[in-house]
Amino acid sequence: MNVKRTDEKIIRKQVEIFKALAHPTRLQMVQMLSEGELCVCVFQEAFGIDFSTVSRHLSVLRNAGIVSDEKRGKNVFYCLVRPCVLEMCACLENDGHCRCGNAE
Amino acid sequence: MNVKRTDEKIIRKQVEIFKALAHPTRLQMVQMLSEGELCVCVFQEAFGIDFSTVSRHLSVLRNAGIVSDEKRGKNVFYCLVRPCVLEMCACLENDGHCRCGNAE
DNA sequence: ATAATATTTGGCTAAAATAGCAAATGTTAT
DNA sequence: ATAACATTTGCTATTTTAGCCAAATATTAT
Numbered sequence: 001m002n003v004k005r006t007d008e009k010i011i012r013k014q015v016e017i018f019k020a021l022a023h024p025t026r027l028q029m030v031q032m033l034s035e036g037e038l039c040v041c042v043f044q045e046a047f048g049i050d051f052s053t054v055s056r057h058l059s060v061l062r063n064a065g066i067v068s069d070e071k072r073g074k075n076v077f078y079c080l081v082r083p084c085v086l087e088m089c090a091c092l093e094n095d096g097h098c099r100c101g102n103a104e
Numbered sequence: 105m106n107v108k109r110t111d112e113k114i115i116r117k118q119v120e121i122f123k124a125l126a127h128p129t130r131l132q133m134v135q136m137l138s139e140g141e142l143c144v145c146v147f148q149e150a151f152g153i154d155f156s157t158v159s160r161h162l163s164v165l166r167n168a169g170i171v172s173d174e175k176r177g178k179n180v181f182y183c184l185v186r187p188c189v190l191e192m193c194a195c196l197e198n199d200g201h202c203r204c205g206n207a208e
Numbered sequence: 209a210t211a212a213t214a215t216t217t218g219g220c221t222a223a224a225a226t227a228g229c230a231a232a233t234g235t236t237a238t
Numbered sequence: 239a240t241a242a243c244a245t246t247t248g249c250t251a252t253t254t255t256a257g258c259c260a261a262a263t264a265t266t267a268t
Contacts, residue, residue: 003136003150006193011128011135014196018126023256024115027122031115032107040215046107053257055216060255074214074265084195089110091188092118127226144245157227159246164225178235178244 020064021085025049026057029078033067034086037079124168125189129153130161133182137171138190141183 021027029043043054058078061067068081080086125131133147147158162182165171172185184190 003142003146004139005132005150006135008128010197011131014193015126015128015131017196018122018131019255022119022123022126024112024119025256027115027119028109031110035108038107042107044215046109050258051215052217052259056256059216071215071264076215082196084198088192088195089118091192092121093114094188123225148244154228155245156229156247160227163246175234175245180245 017064017066017082017085020060020066021088023057023060026061027089029057029061030066030080030085031089033078033080034083037070037077039075039077041075121168121170121186121189124164124170125192127161127164129157130165131193133161133165134170134184134189135193137182137184138187141174141181143179143181145179 021030025047028047032038032043032046040051040054040058043058044051047054058067058069062069062078066080066082066085067078069076069078071077125134129151132151136142136147136150144155144158144162147162148155151158162171162173166173166182170184170186170189171182173180173182175181
């Protein structure tokens with residue numbers, strides 16, 4: 001069998017990104033960032049969870065290269081640096097099923 | 105603060121899909137299915153892991169609605185029913201970063 | 209320099225995900 | 239009916255992830 005196999009390095013990077021998105025809080029965070037940068041404290045208020053937890057979630061997103069952070073004064077602002085994740089979510093909302101009949 | 109929040113039900117579904125993709129073996133499986141349906145045994149050979157493990161991975165993908173299965177004779181064939189996941193992967197390969205300056 | 213505010217990091221525990229083995233199921237061949 | 243083959247399911251050990259508290263760090267205000 002000669003099936004397509006993607007380079008392992010690429011797969012690992014993609015997995016890291018999907019893993020980062022695979023949590024309700026983090027996915028909401030990404031959605032919230034669609035309209036512009038936000039300060040850590042905004043997420044804390046929005047979710048009502050511990051600051052440390054918010055910070056950890058944001059660092060997962062940052063390590064995956066989905067968001068970047070910038071310190072200004074006392075605050076740290078996060079913003080989306082890989083907007084295509086929003087398109088991915090949109091695509092999934094469309095529930096875009098399509099039966100396959102491409103093989104045999 | 106009045107930030108965008110996505111409906112929780114939608115978020116949960118999206119999380120399930122991202123979670124399903126967030127594993128190197130499963131992501132490779134999806135890639136391999138890009139060219140058409142494949143039988144469980146093909147995956148088993150390709151990865152050299154236990155049949156039970158292959159089967160479990162496939163069921164994660166099926167439960168998330170990414171693939172569907174069809175039994176024919178002794179074999180079970182899986183195929184992609186949500187091809188947009190391939191576009192998502194392609195998008196991530198392009199490493200499409202873009203600094204934001206959209207807020208203030 | 210000290211205090212107050214905002215965020216991150218270390219340590220910990222509970223919960224979820226992974227992978228293999230063995231047993232169960234379903235299908236075809238004898 | 240029995241055997242052989244392909245796949246799934248039950249169980250268990252191991253690893254990873256999540257979330258809280260407390261402590262550390264950095265910045266601004268006093």
